[in-house]
Amino acid sequence: MNLAxxxxxxxxxxxxxxxxxxLAQVQYAAKTGxxxxxxxxxxxxxxxxxxxxxxxxxxNVTNSYSSASNADGNGQAEATLTGPSSLPxxxxxxxxxGSSEVSAEAGTLQGFYVGPGGLLDYTLEVVLTGxxxxxxxxxxxxxxxxxxxxxxxxxxxxxxxxxxxxxxxGDLELVDRITVDLxxxxxxxxxxxxxxxxxxxxxxxxxxxxxxxxxxxxxxxGDAYNTVNMAFTxxxxxxxxxxxxxxxxxxxxxxxxxxxxxxxxxxRG
Numbered sequence: 090m091n092l093a094x095x096x097x098x099x100x101x102x103x104x105x106x107x108x109x110x111x112l113a114q115v116q117y118a119a120k121t122g123x124x125x126x127x128x129x130x131x132x133x134x135x136x137x138x139x140x141x142x143x144x145x146x147x148x149n150v151t152n153s154y155s156s157a158s159n160a161d162g163n164g165q166a167e168a169t170l171t172g173p174s175s176l177p178x179x180x181x182x183x184x185x186x187g188s189s190e191v192s193a194e195a196g197t198l199q200g201f202y203v204g205p206g207g208l209l210d211y212t213l214e215v216v217l218t219g220x221x222x223x224x225x226x227x228x229x230x231x232x233x234x235x236x237x238x239x240x241x242x243x244x245x246x247x248x249x250x251x252x253x254x255x256x257x258x259g260d261l262e263l264v265d266r267i268t269v270d271l272x273x274x275x276x277x278x279x280x281x282x283x284x285x286x287x288x289x290x291x292x293x294x295x296x297x298x299x300x301x302x303x304x305x306x307x308x309x310x311g312d313a314y315n316t317v318n319m320a321f322t323x324x325x326x327x328x329x330x331x332x333x334x335x336x337x338x339x340x341x342x343x344x345x346x347x348x349x350x351x352x353x354x355x356x357r358g
Contacts, residue, residue: 113331115200115294118243120146121155121166127189129307148243161189162305168195177299179227179317185305196245196300203293207326212285213297214320217269219313220277223306226270227317229299231286236260237294245300292332
């Protein structure tokens with residue numbers, strides 16, 4: 090048997106088995122924006138309109154903060170990836186004074202690999218607290234990434250994400266999405282929802298995408314600065330880096346390396 094031909098093949102097999110398991114950081118993002126537009130009769134702005142904007146954050150950012158304030162209103166927004174599972178905390182409030190529209194938005198993206206000891210299903214709980222006389226709405230989605238080696242474009246805009254980025258990117262699959270919002274009656278409230286990703290296995294990658302928008306117009310407000318909080322009911326096995334190869338994979342690689350070393354010694358002999 091020609092060992093010189095066999096051993097390179099064994100080495101390539103070991104590399105092929107281990108290469109997909111190489112540690113890799115998932116994509117993440119935190120983005121915020123606040124805008125004030127006046128006056129607002131049947132529409133807002135136009136010739137002679139007053140505009141004030143502040144934006145912050147983007148991809149590879151874990152904390153973003155924006156704020157704006159003038160005689161027509163004020164608003165602020167914060168997006169933070171924090172905690173043991175790096176799930177987001179979103180905050181946004183928008184207060185309109187007089188004939189104006191104020192909008193505050195906070196958005197995040199965080200990926201999760203399923204490790205060798207991971208679960209088949211993960212349920213995400215979403216809790217929105219605050220009060221509003223206009224609107225405070227949180228939208229949360231989970232999607233799978235079937236090709237972790239390629240990045241995709243992140244946006245905090247729901248329409249762009251759901252109707253362009255996910256369907257037009259061949260390796261993204263929308264699992265489900267939910268919307269939780271506050272009744273516009275000005276009373277303190279809590280709105281909740283759950284979303285679940287199922288049929289997972291070790292090595293799978295899925296993303297949690299979330300955005301919170303608070304608005305006020307013509308003297309109304311949306312205040313969700315008491316936060317949108319999210320938590321997995323059980324985060325066992327989740328990580329922001331790719332799973333480490335299982336013991337069987339390491340054994341195969343070690344065997345290949347050992348055999349290669351034996352061949353080298355034989356040739357020297």
